[in-house]
Amino acid sequence: MKVRIAYIEEPPFYWTTADGSVTGSDIELAEVVLRAIGVTSIEHHLTSFDEFLPGVQEGRWDMNVPIFVTAERAEHVAFSAPVWALGDGFVVHGGNPKALVSYESLAARNDARLGIIAGQVQLNSAKSAGVSGSQIVVFKDQPEAVAALLAGKIDAFAGTAVGNRVVAGANKQLDAVAHVVGKEGGAPVGAFSFSKGNHTLLQAVNEQLRQYLGSADHRARMAKYGLMETEIDSVIGGKR
Template sequence: MLKISLGTFRSLFMGGVTIVAMGATTLNAQAKTTLERIISSGKITIGIHNRAPWGFRGVDGQATGFHPDLIRAAFAPLGVKEVEFVIADLGALIPGLLADRADAVASGFSITPARCEQVAFGEPELAIGDAVIVQAGNPHGIHSYADIVKNPKLSIGGSRGSANLANAKAAGIPASQIQQFQNTESSVSAIMAGRVQAVAFSSGSVVSLLQDPRVTGLERAMPFQGYIKPDGKPAANYSGIAFRKGDAELKAAYDKRLAELRADGGLVAIAKRYGFTADEIASDSVKAAELCADKM
């Protein structure tokens, strides 16, 4: 895993892509809107948390993953050829965006009402259920959030502020059995060390994590039943690109291109590239505004 000191890391220029620390110079130019600046410069800067399959630094130094590739596909027709990226912990991405250190967060954010209070989300692209990592052999027989509720000796972890832990709480797991960690790495380290008995992520993240040769002694709990909503439907996490609320023009341009990619098959092609299926493409009837209002 790439380790970056956000306080001291300045700028690396690799393969034509610039990696900029979250503490670098702000991006907004007063004379132009964000979209105008992006188009005129041919460059967009995205925030990522360096985690496959969502957004990470590839071996070639490029921003890689489902959301970076989606950003490329969306803005390439507008003449945007260069993607800069900033790396930060998941919880630091929105503060970095609001401080004008990135133009968008493109790293697997779930659209939640709490996040919607701070940022404007593009329309959702994926609808993904929760998945849970347990110790090899699943010694505690964890196949649902209800199994953790039933056993007060069990605890579950995950990234601070994640939709997955919100679902775990909604399913009835008390706060005393939930541990929030700063990022994915610390969550995985906790279960490998036995400090928690399960960690919750999206299904895509779990598949990617378990392919890492450094992650040993763990497996995906199969089958697993996540949170069932009051209407009887399983909860899904809808992913979206996050923009500043003041960048309505930029968000509108992205949403227009997303609709085109949905129609021409480009969206599903990008999704399959990173292990998602066509069934996990969000319906175009599901809107970010409804998710922000918690109406889904």
């Protein structure tokens, strides 16, 4: 049994290493789950973010690595049980010279420009907080946005707080700033996605996820990539 899974370049969740292999927290999670349900061959497909949903809908591959679940996306694909909950944050220049600690703080500065990857949920979050269209620069992927930040073309790049820590760790002239999650609601969740007609694979993956998520093995594997209790506990119902 072979399963084709699509991913993009976004450490620590999924990326291609220097030797051409594919790794990351969600890649490892997918492998554990798929092997447990009897999959013998896993084929990775590198794609762009805006091709995720069309690609799985059209059958170019069988499933996508986890992305944020939204009502709009759920109109096009079927999501698995959630696998993590991630708060947003910024990657900024070292020392955070413009004191950009939230979308609201960036919106308050007319001289601040924010980089966002096309199609990702951070765009709506920024706009909802009052960031104007003239302050937003859209990029095709994370490497392009980080390059623009390093070149001084933008003042911050919006992404997940976990992913941003990896970016800042790899670029000593940058800092990661996590946004505070409000008490009125938790961080948004992410899940694998499938075509709506792929009920068999979705059901099998969900059954295995419910058994595996929150286990000691799951927690240890995710911790290697910087995902800790904060990102896991809210989606597993207190399972230990």
